[in-house]
Amino acid sequence: MAHRLRPVGPDFTGTAPLRLVFTRGMSAPPEAVFRALAEDVSGWNEWFSAVTLARPSGDGTGREVRLRGGTRFQETVLVSEPPEVYAYRVDVTNAPGARALAEEWRLTPEGRGTRVRWTFAADGTAPFRVALKVGRPGLGRAFRDAVTALDRRLDPARA
Template identity: 60%
Template sequence: MTRRLRPTRQVDLDFLVSAPLRLVFAADAAAPPDAVHTALAKDTEGWTAWFDAVTAAVPTATGRAVGLRGGIRFEETVLADEPPRRFAYRVDATNAPGLRALLEEWALSPTAAGGTRVRWTFAADGRPALRAFLLMSRPGLGLSFRSAVRSLDRRLAS
């Protein structure tokens, strides 16, 4: 069953700093920031080809609908699309139990070698059990993120 999360007026870009739980991961890609940003923000359906956890991604009027392995679904609204440096979205509805609010940001910066430093911030609020679960899942989320960045980089190089 899909349910609405915290009212949208309470979850804006400031939530990236104020969220009760913030997980931040970073990895480098050889591709330049504009190519990485285009893949993140414009090629919605392409996420299934490089982010292993994503099983479905389709654009909507305000963002996208995303399906993850395990049957989790998100309805998202894009809050920031600033090429080539940032892409951020809020989850407005989900079937994930215990989640009250979720905002994700992909921040991109150029590296000295001409590639991209990709920083993914996962800002969430939820029941204590969910927050504990997410903290315990940090290593797995980080591994999934780094694997996705490597896969995206291979996709952009081809």
């Protein structure tokens, strides 16, 4: 059953009760990575294996996302500052125990490529927070695999 979460702003990714932060380098430049994140929302399922559907909503101010396993999100884009930051919050989800969720993708030039930092910020019931902490290795693996797949997609010579 879907429920509405507490609306949070972009600062939540730095102040949330639970923050999971992952980083990885890519050979693609920040501009290309940003376009894939913010402008090609419908393409997320081609490189992020946990995503089964992603599409923009609200004239690009929101997103609808579905994950493998049935979790669904209605999101609002909080920050879209090319080519450095893309962030969004979850407004409605069927994930039990969630009270507030936001994610931030921060892109930093690194040589000819990009250093990607993904922050998953959350607040929720104690069981929800424990589940996220226990699931941290899996989220980290999903992030690493997604960034690797996106890098291959953006630079076919790496495939």
